Amino acid sequence: MSGDAVRTVRAGRRPVDVHRPDKVMFPGGDGDGGAKEYTKSDLAAYYRSVAPFMLPHLRGRPLMLERHPDGVDGPRFMQKNTPENYPEWITRVEVAKEGGTVCHTVCDDTATLVYLADQAALTLHRWLSRTPDLGRPDRMVFDLDPAGDDFPSVREAAGLLGELLDALKLPSAPMTTGSRGLHVVVPLNGRQDFDDVREFARDVADTLAAAHPDRLTTAARKKDRGDRLYLDVQRNAYAQTAVAPFTVRSLPGAPVATPISWDQLDDPALHARRWTVADAVEQARTRPWAGVMSRGRALGPARRRLDDLLS
Numbered sequence: 001m002s003g004d005a006v007r008t009v010r011a012g013r014r015p016v017d018v019h020r021p022d023k024v025m026f027p028g029g030d031g032d033g034g035a036k037e038y039t040k041s042d043l044a045a046y047y048r049s050v051a052p053f054m055l056p057h058l059r060g061r062p063l064m065l066e067r068h069p070d071g072v073d074g075p076r077f078m079q080k081n082t083p084e085n086y087p088e089w090i091t092r093v094e095v096a097k098e099g100g101t102v103c104h105t106v107c108d109d110t111a112t113l114v115y116l117a118d119q120a121a122l123t124l125h126r127w128l129s130r131t132p133d134l135g136r137p138d139r140m141v142f143d144l145d146p147a148g149d150d151f152p153s154v155r156e157a158a159g160l161l162g163e164l165l166d167a168l169k170l171p172s173a174p175m176t177t178g179s180r181g182l183h184v185v186v187p188l189n190g191r192q193d194f195d196d197v198r199e200f201a202r203d204v205a206d207t208l209a210a211a212h213p214d215r216l217t218t219a220a221r222k223k224d225r226g227d228r229l230y231l232d233v234q235r236n237a238y239a240q241t242a243v244a245p246f247t248v249r250s251l252p253g254a255p256v257a258t259p260i261s262w263d264q265l266d267d268p269a270l271h272a273r274r275w276t277v278a279d280a281v282e283q284a285r286t287r288p289w290a291g292v293m294s295r296g297r298a299l300g301p302a303r304r305r306l307d308d309l310l311s
Contacts, residue, residue, distance in 0.1 A: 035253035060130035062104030066123035125241035178249035
């Protein structure tokens, strides 16, 4: 197929052109067991298939796009502002910033997902709040970041965090990041501002780290962490982002950030790159977060429970 080839994909009610569909985005590895090769067409097909499961986590949220025009081995750039040449049917939201505004892309439908794949937007990073009230998050995220590629420590930390959140009567759900760690996501009712949410998340993380100081830390500086797993709550801030559920990561083999159930955390074979564009849709069909994200809670009662635990 020539370099200027175009393949038209039906995405919901719209046809979307995928340019240079055979362009390799993820080169294959060498020998048996090497990473599989994936093209732009494969990327578009994945996002089209996963759209019914992914879009509920994207609608209304400003995005930061991680684009790799020449594939994962080429240069990367992060895009916040929506280019003027994007189709008019793609949703945008104007967000104030110091000295002006940023016009973020919002992904509300399958056609937008496929179009972003055509733009080589491999990874979608989403805000934790939605329009119209971007100052009040409806998600709280704990990012479990190991010192190395040590997933057993991640599984252990996630279990400890899940137990603490259960004690605070907060619903939560884990997600592999497609890289090294896990995110634990807590649905909120959207009534607290980012400062309150981040302060609460920090207090939860500090409580857990104080109970397990040899294994866990909230130290922001890498030199202060040693071999301990970092409980990162910094994403819980205005205009900060977290990788979206079911998004592809820009790593060999096209791993996917994949929601899992708490029961799946017990699988010793689980690791952060367990699912790829080849099989993440199968995991999505099991609906591992069924019912959890619709149970957004206020933090007031959880704050009182946490204070009681510390008293």
